[in-house]
Amino acid sequence: MDWKVILSQKGYRLSEPRKRVIELLETAEVALSPQQIHQNLQQKDCDIGLVSVYRTLDLLTKLELVTLVYDLQHNPGYMLSTTGHHHHIVCQECHKALEFSGSDDIDQLVERVEAETSFQVRDHFLQLFGLCPDCQLNNDTGDQL
Ligand SMILES: [Zn+2]
Numbered sequence: 595m596d597w598k599v600i601l602s603q604k605g606y607r608l609s610e611p612r613k614r615v616i617e618l619l620e621t622a623e624v625a626l627s628p629q630q631i632h633q634n635l636q637q638k639d640c641d642i643g644l645v646s647v648y649r650t651l652d653l654l655t656k657l658e659l660v661t662l663v664y665d666l667q668h669n670p671g672y673m674l675s676t677t678g679h680h681h682h683i684v685c686q687e688c689h690k691a692l693e694f695s696g697s698d699d700i701d702q703l704v705e706r707v708e709a710e711t712s713f714q715v716r717d718h719f720l721q722l723f724g725l726c727p728d729c730q731l732n733n734d735t736g737d738q739l
């Protein structure tokens with residue numbers, strides 16, 4: 595995904611906060627909270643205010659360039675998004691987050707919920723938690739010791 599192209603196609607300038615926030619998220623393997631993004635940028639001598647970080651994240655969310663991913667305590671964080679319908683799986687040990695594709699993934703569940711509640715389901719947010727391959731290995735050696 596070329597976010598620079600998407601920003602300009604939608605008529606948005608590549609301002610310093612937008613550029614720095616996206617560049618940071620591009621290299622992150624874990625979802626980052628607005629506070630973490632702010633601190634991280636300050637450590638890199640980038641003087642962008644927290645309000646500006648929030649505003650930037652709002653815009654990037656609206657443009658679907660970033661996605662909300664929740665941590666283990668269900669606090670919101672942000673990751674760069676790819677196009678298409680997808681969800682995230684988050685490691686409970688190292689907090690690494692990966693995207694996985696979804697399509698008719700929860701059709702059966704939606705049908706059951708509609709039957710039970712008489713709601714018409716229009717959207718969903720699904721996120722899974724588990725142990726990544728690296729942390730599974732670490733856990734195994736821990737057991738043997
Ligand atoms: Zn892990």
Ligand SMILES: [Zn+2]
Nearest residue numbers: 696697699720
């Ligand atoms: Zn889905």
